[in-house]
Amino acid sequence: MGESTKLIANNKKAYHDYFIDEKHEAGIALAGTEVKSLRMGKCSIKEAFVRIENGEMLIYGMHISPYEKGNIFNKDPLRVRKLLLHKGEINKLTGRIKEKGYTIVPLQVYFRGSLAKVEVGLARGKKLYDKRQDIAKKDARREAEREYKVRNLG
Secondary structure, three states, X not given: OXXXXXXXXXXHHHHHHEEEEEXXXXXXXXXXXXXXXXXXXXXXXXXXXXXXXXXXXXXXXXEEOOOHHHHHHOOOOOOOEEEEOOHHHHXXXXXXXXXXXXXXXXXXXXXXXXXXXXXXXXXXXOOHHHHXXXXXXXXXXXXXXXXXHHHHHO
């Protein structure tokens, strides 16, 4: 059936700095107080990145604020967390990131049903001129929408 998804954190910077070629959904290994903190929406993946080490996918720099009522059970907010993917998917991504210019970036954190998930993307870095092109396209689209709006109101 249709399970609900609740977005917790979005990484807009990743779309600005990278071309996203593939997207994969991964689970996260979390402690109990971290899940409660996520449910309250206290998470940031702006500075986060993903590495594959010893056949495991790990996320670094993902900040989950300590749960207020968690006292001694709280973990380090910036600790390294394991991402849960099938071995075949990890091997496929390992092969792709060995190619020049590819990396894995976290795109968003959300709940699917009761499970916390991270969407990771296989990404290629953008050059400065690519970023300028994207900004120019956005400006042109915004200008066209403004013209359309003015024409229809008048």
